[in-house]
Structure formats: C-alpha cells, structure tokens
Amino acid sequence: xxxxxxxxxxxxxxxxxxxxxxxxxxxxxxxxxxxxxxxxxxxxxxxxxxxxxxxxxxxxxxxxxxxxxxxxxxxxxxxxxxxxxxxxxxxxxxxxxxxxxxxxxxxxxxxxxxxxxxxxxxxxxxxxxxxxxxxxxxxxxxxxxxxxxxxxxxxxxxxxxxxxxxxxxxxxxxxxxxxxxxxxxxxxxxxxxxxxxxxxxxxxxxxxxxxxxxxxxxxxxxxxxxxxxxxxxxxxxxxxxxxxxxxxxxxxxxxxxxxxxxxxxxxxxxxxxxxxxxxxxxxxxxxxxxxxxxxxxxxx
Amino acid sequence: xxxxxxxxxxxxxxxxxxxxxxxxxxxxxxxxxxxxxxxxxxxxxxxxxxxxxxxxxxxxxxxxxxxxxxxxxxxxxxxxxxxxxxxxxxxxxxxxxxxxxxxxxxxxxxxxxxxxxxxxxxxxxxxxxxxxxxxxxxxxxxxxxxxxxxxxxxxxxxxxxxxxxxxxxxxxxxxxxxxxxxxxxxxxxxxxxxxxxxxxxxxxxxxxxxxxxxxxxxxxxxxxxxxxxxxxxxxxxxxxxxxxxxxxxxxxxxxxxxxxxxxxxxxxxxxxxxxxxxxxxxxxxxxxxxxxxxxxxxxxxxxxxxxxxxxxxxxxxx
Numbered sequence: 001x002x003x004x005x006x007x008x009x010x011x012x013x014x015x016x017x018x019x020x021x022x023x024x025x026x027x028x029x030x031x032x033x034x035x036x037x038x039x040x041x042x043x044x045x046x047x048x049x050x051x052x053x054x055x056x057x058x059x060x061x062x063x064x065x066x067x068x069x070x071x072x073x074x075x076x077x078x079x080x081x082x083x084x085x086x087x088x089x090x091x092x093x094x095x096x097x098x099x100x101x102x103x104x105x106x107x108x109x110x111x112x113x114x115x116x117x118x119x120x121x122x123x124x125x126x127x128x129x130x131x132x133x134x135x136x137x138x139x140x141x142x143x144x145x146x147x148x149x150x151x152x153x154x155x156x157x158x159x160x161x162x163x164x165x166x167x168x169x170x171x172x173x174x175x176x177x178x179x180x181x182x183x184x185x186x187x188x189x190x191x192x193x194x195x196x197x198x199x200x201x202x203x204x205x206x207x208x209x210x211x212x213x214x215x216x217x218x219x220x221x222x223x224x225x226x227x228x229x230x231x232x233x234x235x236x237x238x239x240x241x242x243x244x245x246x247x248x249x250x251x252x253x254x255x256x257x258x259x260x261x262x263x264x265x266x267x268x269x270x271x272x273x274x275x276x277x278x279x280x281x282x283x284x285x286x287x288x289x290x291x292x293x294x295x296x297x298x299x300x
Numbered sequence: 301x302x303x304x305x306x307x308x309x310x311x312x313x314x315x316x317x318x319x320x321x322x323x324x325x326x327x328x329x330x331x332x333x334x335x336x337x338x339x340x341x342x343x344x345x346x347x348x349x350x351x352x353x354x355x356x357x358x359x360x361x362x363x364x365x366x367x368x369x370x371x372x373x374x375x376x377x378x379x380x381x382x383x384x385x386x387x388x389x390x391x392x393x394x395x396x397x398x399x400x401x402x403x404x405x406x407x408x409x410x411x412x413x414x415x416x417x418x419x420x421x422x423x424x425x426x427x428x429x430x431x432x433x434x435x436x437x438x439x440x441x442x443x444x445x446x447x448x449x450x451x452x453x454x455x456x457x458x459x460x461x462x463x464x465x466x467x468x469x470x471x472x473x474x475x476x477x478x479x480x481x482x483x484x485x486x487x488x489x490x491x492x493x494x495x496x497x498x499x500x501x502x503x504x505x506x507x508x509x510x511x512x513x514x515x516x517x518x519x520x521x522x523x524x525x526x527x528x529x530x531x532x533x534x535x536x537x538x539x540x541x542x543x544x545x546x547x548x549x550x551x552x553x554x555x556x557x558x559x560x561x562x563x564x565x566x567x568x569x570x571x572x573x574x575x576x577x578x579x580x581x582x583x584x585x586x587x588x589x590x591x592x593x594x595x596x597x598x599x600x601x602x603x604x605x606x607x608x609x610x611x612x613x614x615x616x617x618x
C-alpha cells in the first residue's frame with residue numbers, strides 16, 4: 001500500500017528543478033506578454049508600498065491637523081490634505097494595505113471555497129451535484145454588488161465582514177468553472193486507480209483532483225482580484241465597507257471629497273486614480289495569466 | 301422549441317423560490333430588526349420594552365417564521381408586495397416611484413455601451429495586433445478598472461471647471477421636460493456605459509476575429525464583394541450573437557446594480573432604495589427588492605438564451 005500511496009501522491013519533482021522551471025516560465029511570461037508583465041510590476045510595487053507603509057508614508061494617516069485643512073498639493077503635503085487636515089498621500093499609502101488585504105483575502109477565500117465545492121460537486125455527482133448546482137444558480141441570480149450588500153446587511157460592516165461579503169459572490173462563479181474541469185478529471189484513470197486503492201473521498205478530492213484544477217482556479221483567483229478591490233472601494237464609498245478612520249481608497253472618495261470636489265479636487269482625484277491603477281494592473285496580469293495557462297480561452 | 305421554452309420558464313420558479321427563502325432567512329438570522337433600528341438608534345428615548353414589543357406585533361415580527369414567510373408568498377401570488385416596515389407605504393408604490401428612473405438610466409447606459417462597444421470591437425478585430433487594436437484593448441481594460449462613481453465625480457468636476465455648469469440635481473421625468481431630464485441623466489449613463497462597454501467590446505472583437513476566419517468570408521472576398529458589405533452582411537450578423545448575450549446580461553445588472561453611481565449623481569433610484577432598506581433593516585422592502593432584481597436577472601438570462609437558440613439553429617435544446 002505504501003508504494004502505491006507514494007506513486008499516486010507525489011508529483012516527483014526535486015525542489016531545485018521546480019525552481020528553475022518557475023524561473024524559465026516567468027521569463028517566458030515577461031517576454032511573450034509585456035502587458036501582463038507590466039501589470040505584475042505594478043502589483044509588486046503596490047505590495048512593497050503596502051508592506052513598507054510605515055516607513056514610506058511621510059505622515060501618520062490618522063493624524064488630523066486642523067491648521068492644514070483642504071491644503072492643495074505641494075510641499076509639505078505632496079498630494080494635499082483632506083477635510084480633517086490628514087495627509088492624502090499617507091492615507092493612500094496605507095489605503096493600499098486595506099485594498100490588498102481585502103482583495104487578496106476575498107479572492108483567495110472565495111476562489112478556494114468555490115474550487116472545493118466545484119470539485120466535490122463533480123466528484124460526487126448525482127443528487128449532490130444537482131442540489132449544489134441549483135444552490136449556485138440561486139447565488140448567481142444576484143448581481144455581484146447586490147449579493148455583497150445583502151451579506152453586509154447580515155454580517156455588518158468592518159474589514160473582516162467586508163472581505164467575507166466580497167468572497168461569497170465569488171464562490172458560485174469559481175465553483176461553476178472548476179466543476180466543469182473537474183468533471184473531466186473524474187473520468188481519468190488515476191482517479192479510478194486512487195479509488196481502487198481504497199482512498200477515502202476526502203483524500204481523492206484534496207490530493208488527486210484539486211491539484212489538477214489549479215489552472216482554472218488560478219485564472220478565477222486572479223480575475224477576482226481586481227473585482228474584489230473595486231467592490232471593496234464601492235462598498236466603502238457607500239459607507240457599508242471599511243469604516244473611518246481606517247485608510248481605504250473608497251472611503252477617501254466619500255463625503256467631504258464629493259462636497260469639496262470643486263475647491264479641493266485632489267481629495268477625489270488621487271484615491272480614484274489609485275483604485276483604477278490597481279484594478280488595471282490586476283486585470284492586465286489576470287488576462288495574460290489566463291492566456292498563458294489556458295490556450296482554449298485565449299483571446300486571439 | 302416550445303418544450304424548451306416552457307421547461308426553462310418552469311425552471312425559473314424553483315430558483316426564485318430559492319432566492320426568496322435565502323434572503324428571507326438571511327435577513328432574520330442576525331440580531332436587530334427594523335424596530336431596533338428606529339427606536340434604539342439615535343436618541344433612544346423610546347426604547348421601552350412595551351413600545352417595542354407592540355411595534356413588533358404590529359409589523360407581525362412576533363409571529364413564527366413560517367407564518368411570516370407564508371404571508372409574504374401568498375401576497376406575492378396576488379401581486380401584493382406588502383408594506384414597507386420603515387415608511388409604512390405600500391412597497392409597490394415605493395418601487396414604482398423609482399423604477400422609471402432606474403429603467404431609463406439602464407436603457408441609456410446600455411445604448412452608450414453598445415454604441416461604444418460594437419464599432420470599437422470591429423475596428424480592433426480588423427486591425428488585429430496593430431496599435432489601434434492595442435489602444436482599443438487598453439481603453440476597454442481601463443473602463444473596467446475605473447470605478448464608475450469616480451468617473452462620475454470626474455465628469456461632474458470637468459463640467460464644473462471647464463463649462464462652469466452643473467447638471468441639474470433634481471430629477472425631472474422625461475415626459476415633463478425631456479431636455480432637463482436628459483441633461484441630468486446623460487452623465488451617469490456615460491460613466492456607467494463606458495464601464496459596461498468594456499466587456500462587450502472584447503466580446504465583439506473576439507467574435508469578429510472568429511467569424512472573419514470562416515470559409516464563407518473567404519468565399520465572399522474571393523467573389524470580390526465590397527468589404528463593407530462583407531462586414532455587415534456576412535460577418536457582423538454572425539458575430540453579434542455572443543455580443544447580444546453580454547449586453548442583455550449587463551442590462552439586467554444595470555437595472556438593480558447601479559447602487560454606487562446613483563449615490564454620486566444624487567439619483568433616487570432602485571439602488572438607493574436598496575441601500576436605505578438595508579440600513580433601516582426594512583425586511584419587507586429588502587426582500588421585495590432582492591427578489592425583483594433576481595427576477596429581472598433570471599428573466600433576461602432566459603430571454604437571451606431563447607433568443608440565442610432561436611437565432612442560431614445549430615444550438616440544440618436540452
């Protein structure tokens with residue numbers, strides 16, 4: 001049993017070779033898909049900025065300065081100040097943390113749960129599949145933002161609840177796509193072999209099927225990232241997302257930014273630019289990754 | 301065909317019931333209700349237990365869940381959506397007031413999106429891998445990336461700074477003063493339409509590329525047909541199917557999903573009503589709105605599927 005076990009489970013690749021393969025694949029990606037690489041570059045920069053926010057940000061993002069309210073861009077506040085005299089640049093830098101945290105958290109959670117459900121649905125088939133599919137149908141009949149709002153209505157606001165609220169609408173979308181791939185995998189001889197070897201359902205799903213739906217999973221995950229960031233900004237803008245005084249891009253566009261748009265346009269301009277750039281980068285990267293991973297979906 | 305249509309129509313019913321059950325339960329599993337939202341929030345001087353219990357009894361919130369659900373369903377069968385727990389007005393009335401605005405905006409945004417998407421998609425496909433193609437693709441990806449509420453703020457700001465003019469902020473129905481009405485609604489329609497043109501542009505492009513490779517296009521070219529004629533008669537007609545689907549689905553989304561854009565342009569549409577209903581924990585109104593949006597979504601889905609099957613005889617009905 002031990003031998004079959006290893007033969008069926010290990011991917012049989014030394015770490016060193018895997019590393020080299022990654023390097024080659026990345027180089028190939030950059031050469032063939034410059035737009036995707038550009039997106040990746042922006043994402044890397046954004047992540048570094050978010051990680052080092054404490055070092056880079058010139059001011060405390062929460063520090064109010066009533067002497068410098070609605071200050072125009074220029075020294076000492078490069079991108080100006082808001083209605084409470086808070087430094088816009090610093091709030092944007094800290095806001096990238098919120099965006100990445102919610103974006104990554106929601107996409108990861110939503111796509112993973114979706115993949116698990118999709119694979120399980122395909123693996124068990126029959127009645128389980130039917131019930132699961134109908135349930136996904138129900139979830140899919142809500143527009144993205146409406147379902148997210150409904151979940152916020154149930155859970156309440158705040159960063160964790162918002163992450164969940166964004167993740168849940170993504171679950172059925174990922175489950176759908178992963179299920180269709182998993183249906184084909186279920187018929188593969190190695191799944192039969194695993195079943196013949198007497199492995200449990202859980203083990204077959206987790207170790208034999210899930211690793212083989214990585215391509216659609218990654219595609220959905222990256223496709224969700226941009227949407228998740230946009231959705232977080234929208235919810236925060238409505239006042240139903242991340243709450244003040246936390247620095248979040250959508251929140252920065254709310255209230256005073258609209259009221260004083262004429263006298264202090266920088267308050268609304270820069271955070272919106274940050275959202276657009278981040279989503280743009282994630283979409284570029286996601287598109288290119290999809291083209292690279294799944295030739296069938298390639299946009300010609 | 302008839303069998304397929306009837307089957308699809310019947311399948312809508314369990315999905316809608318599922319939506320109803322789901323939203324009904326979701327709303328009620330969490331602590332806090334409309335009575336609490338009204339009496340406990342704010343000054344809280346009325347938070348005596350008796351008053352709140354009486355109010356709950358008046359709204360029927362003290363009855364068992366299945367009775368509440370049954371009452372709702374029976375009302376729906378008679379076409380009665382019930383009464384808003386917050387305002388006390390009939391929900392049909394609350395929705396009717398806003399539906400005209402949301403519908404008009406959705407139609408206008410769809411027109412803007414279509415007018416942008418189809419020409420851009422065709423041009424990008426014809427000049428594949430050229431600078432024009434790249435420019436169109438970047439333009440459409442940018443549309444997906446920009447939050448439409450931010451685009452809205454920029455539009456208003458641009459009008460204010462360049463023309464020293466602000467669009468009217470009070471809604472005028474189209475039949476009262478068409479000019480005033482369009483002067484207000486064209487801006488959100490542009491902001492939203494641009495965003496929603498992105499998906500349709502990409503769909504047009506890839507559908508056109510696929511069709512242009514077909515044998516019958518080569519034949520038409522070999523016959524020496526005029527290029528414009530080939531494009532319109534032979535290519536576009538065949539490429540439009542998937543584009544129609546995408547546009548149809550987006551229209552359904554626009555009807556209920558413009559929550560954020562309405563906020564920016566101070567429009568009292570369905571989206572705003574929805575946010576208010578959630579904030580007030582107005583169960584009946586939230587339920588009705590969710591069901592309405594889901595219904596439109598499913599209906600448009602169904603209609604596009606049927607149109608698709610009808611227009612393309614190659615599709616088999618299962």
